[in-house]
Amino acid sequence: MYRETIHHAAGVTEGTAHERHATMLLASAVRRGYAVEFTPAGGALITWTRHLFGPGGNSAVRAERSISLEPLTPVGALSATTRLDLNLIAGDRHTRYAEKDGRRVIAGLTWQIPAFTTARLRARRLVVEEGDRLRLSLTARLGLLAQQHRTRTTDPRGWYRPSAGDPYGVAGLNRPGGRAGMLRDGGSAAMCSCGALSGWGGGRDEARRLTRDHRRAVAAAFIAEHLASVPAPAVSRCDCGGCAECMTG
Ligand SMILES: [Zn+2]
Known part of the structure; x- marks a missing residue:
């Protein structure tokens, strides 16, 4: 819900x-x-x-x-073990609830998830029953995807004093506020934990746009598929x- x-x-x-x-x-x-x-x-x-x-x-x-x-x-946070369990459930269309020693377990064709973990996945609403089979809930699927694509942007370098060999080293000699001889670098990198995004923005806003576009592309592809x-x-x-x-x- x-x-x-x-x-x-x-x-x-x-x-x-x-x-x-x-x-x-x-x-x-x-x-x-x-x-x-x-x-x-x-x-x-x-x-x-x-x-x-x-x-x-x-x-x-x-x-x-x-x-x-x-x-x-x-x-909530999905541990590596929970992600493995969820992938197991998502990848087996025979997944269902079964009983073992009088307790409810999640079972596929060749595997079982222990009763305690089954109870937790159920309480967290990560799985839902559909007819006699069990599948991941929409929240679990969206949460998994969002947690696979955690994006970030780096702090721009800001004002810096160019090194002697810098071809732009003589620029900005007349800047006020103690910035004489310094250059400004507003560039910011845009990255995603999936490794598929490594962009560069001229400023942090541009880098944030790159990460947003990446998250939107991932969501659109998932929905379409x-x-x-x-x-x-x-x-x-x-x-x-x-x-x-x-x-x-
Ligand atoms: Zn990504």
């Missing part, structure tokens, strides 16, 4: 969204080309911009819209009172 907060034309609407509804929202967002970012807690933020026209029809106003999905049970098959319902069944309208509003 998610707490859903929508910023739309008429203001802010808050409600709750079931996993299926959240999945549908993410799939629709990507179909519409909206930006999506996942959070390490297992939530998501959908953002887009509406271009509104004034009475004359020619003065475009940009209006920012968003839908935030915040899990009622956040995923794993969630896009969820059809948008003809009639919205959202507790918030109408996401179908909100997404176009």
Whole structure:
């Protein structure tokens, strides 16, 4: 379950969204080309911009819209062991609950997760039952992905005194405030824990844009591959009172 907060034309609407509804929202967002970012807690933020026209029809106003999905049970930190268990569950379509010595365990075709760990995964809402099989919850999947893609930007070097061999060493001799002879380097590196991003921004804002674009690309690819098959319902069944309208509003 998610707490859903929508910023739309008429203001802010808050409600709750079931996993299926959240999945549908993410799939629709990507179909519409909206930006999506996942959070390490297992939530998501959908953002887009509406271009509104004034009475004359020619003065475009940009209006920012968003839908935030915040899990009622956040995923929390995922240890290496927990990640292994989750990958085991995700990779075996025979995963189900079984009984061992009178206690509930998660079992696949050739493996079992001990009762104590099973109880913890269940209490943390990382797994959900679907018919007679067990799969990862949406929060677990989004949280796993967000935790695999932890991005950061480095501190710009700032003002520095160039070394003797620096070709720009004679620049800035007349700078005030004790900065005579110093140069400024505002560059900032953009990196992701997945290793696929190593960018360089002329400033920290630019580096942050690179990390944001990377997180959005990862989310869009995941949704297109794993969630896009969820059809948008003809009639919205959202507790918030109408996401179908909100997404176009
Ligand atoms: Zn990454």
